[in-house]
Amino acid sequence: MRHQYVNGVWSPSASGEWIDVVNPATEEPFERVPAGSPDDVESAVAAARAAFTGWADTAPGERGKILATAAELIRARSDRIARTITTDMGAPYAMALKVQTLMPAGVLASYAQLAETYDFDGEPVGNSRVVREPAGVVGAITPWNYPLHQIVCKVAPALAAGCTVVLKPSEIAPMAAYAFAEILHEAGLPPGVFNMVCGRGPVVGEAVAAHPGVDMVSFTGSTRAGRRVAALAAETVKRVALELGGKSATLILPDADLAAAVKVGVAGAFINSGQTCSALTRMIVHRDSYDEVVGMAVEAAARQTVGDPLDEGTRLGPLVSATQRERVIRYINRGEEEGARLVAGGTERPFDVGYHVLPTVFAGVAPGMTIEQEEIFGPVLSIIPYTRVDEAVEIANGTPYGLSGAVWAGSRERAVEVARRLRTGQVAINGGRFNPMAPFGGYKHSGIGRELGTYGLEEYLELKALHL
Template sequence: MRSLYIDGAWRTSASGEGLDVLNPATEQVIDIVPAGAPEDVDAAVQAARAALPAWSALTPGQRVTHMAKALELYNARLDDVAAILTRDMGAPAGFARKVQAGLPALMFRTFVDLVEEVGDRYFEGERQGNSLILREPIGVVGAITPWNYPLHQIVLKVVPALLAGNTVVLKPSEVAPLSAYALTEVLHEAGLPAGVFNLVSGTGPVVGEAIAAHPGIDMVSFTGSTRAGTRVSQVAAETVKRVALELGGKSPNVVLPDADLAQAVKRGVADVMRNTGQSCNALTRMLVHRDSYEEAVRLAAESAAKYAPGDPEDEATRMGPLVSAAQLDRVRD
């Protein structure tokens, strides 16, 4: 079984229990991660709070140096990370390299470049009339991330939080946690100071709730279902911490009468099939003029037929498996 990453070191969970990680293409157990306990979250928060003064006191340029080293290490391992994502959540090999592993690299670079561009002066404060505007770290940030774009969502939360001088406690989805471990190894190898970044794997009702409720966490950022996001808001309200939510959605694709119907339908189907349909911004229903309905149905069926599921490790596969049996049941329902 793997370990938790707290205060710059790998350690066993207080629970002593593990969670099986399944390859969705084979349904075989490929790894075991700790089922973290509230005591683990508390240890991670204490480490993050202890590391906060020194990390936030660094100049943005000094933090960029740390993160740029991590990005260099990540890019060197990009193919390995893509392979992990293929096994962990079923992304086809090509899609895993280009999007599931490639997009986090792009966003990582974007954040590093942005802080380099604005420079230290952006964080030093500026006068507006008789007011002084200061940009300061929030403090300890709790990040709770989903399984559908697991590493992308982690990078979107963790990297800018660290660059801005915050420290972080991350809970990745227990459904697809392995890419979080890959990033943790990169941050550790890059020499990030102990306690600045911490990883506590586990379930939402246990680790997620402990993060949302912890008085030592100043902000919680959550991406996931509306039901779980509602619970995060309720629990976090007890300690009046900042909350950022990105919740599930179902997006309509409106095709107007003067559109090129064949192109619109083809692209609409391609969008919803991306990541095996497991995207919160997927165009999951197509609205067309009634006069175009029959033709749109025919075109959609033709396009959808080209997306036969296959082995995600096969380079020719365009659609892999759904991430879990639970998700399969949900989609069928």
């Protein structure tokens, strides 16, 4: 069984209990991790507080060197880490390597550079100088769907800013977190600067969020859990960053390149088997093109090969757990019950073993249907018709979420014009690539704050005015 990482040492959990980690492709346990306790959190927070002053006083360039070393170690071990992620949560190996491993290595390297170049000493404002200082001890609570990337998106900027960290990774897919902790240790991070306590959210996560010795909590997960984290954090008036759910839309204007829009939109809906908060799970299409787009989407879904995530031809691996598969199946059934038309996929199990769900497409979806409003977190795409562009924008903005989106039009200028009307944190224009230096986060129930780049770094900094 694995241990907790506290004050630079691997040690058993105070609880003496464990959690089985299950391979979602085989449905068999392959590792055990601690079911941590509040006592483990207490020890980790104490270590982080003791290490804070020394780390905050460390020159930013020196902090950056350690992060750069860690980034190189991730790259050097990328094959092993990617296979760990595939076994842990089911992402196909090629995706686990490129998106789940090498992208976070790049994000980590970007914060190594920012630590050296960011102006922490600030700027003059009248007779004052505004400086930026680390927020303190950060509690980072991360999910299972991008088990390394989401950790790096929190831990890297926090460390670059001079904060110390207590990480609570997902107990469902925790093994990438263990690989990352080993890398930070090997990179020379001082004891107590980074600590990791594995366990269940209602026990360890809530203890982190509520602890008076934690100055800031950064959480990624469901909106429901985010509300709970924010409520607990409010009791001690700590800073909160929340990256929560989404119900993002691909909005296709009548003059768009339909073939490109549908191909990219379907891929954006099904990436990571739909287990992505920014997945493009709604496709909003003009009525004149609707039937054509539905047919194209069905053909594109058929190319999303479901299978063993270690097989080279697999595009969709299993969902992370039996619970997650059951949740998605309930939504598919609900879609049919409410009158949506199932045109691809469905509830049939493609294999006897593994938590797989077929890539599923619904046509005839109306605004307000459950599958159009709620985050499913599985490979389910809803296609919704519109008549006027104003109506399309209203539909796109008509959910409680506002995390991501996409707009396709005959010209970039027209696409940007419509994208500016969407109440969402980022919009891809005619297939624009994801930029890991741009701010990532959402409006409305999709969260508070931003991750990545300078914008992510500044979440972990306090502003101080020196009146001269």
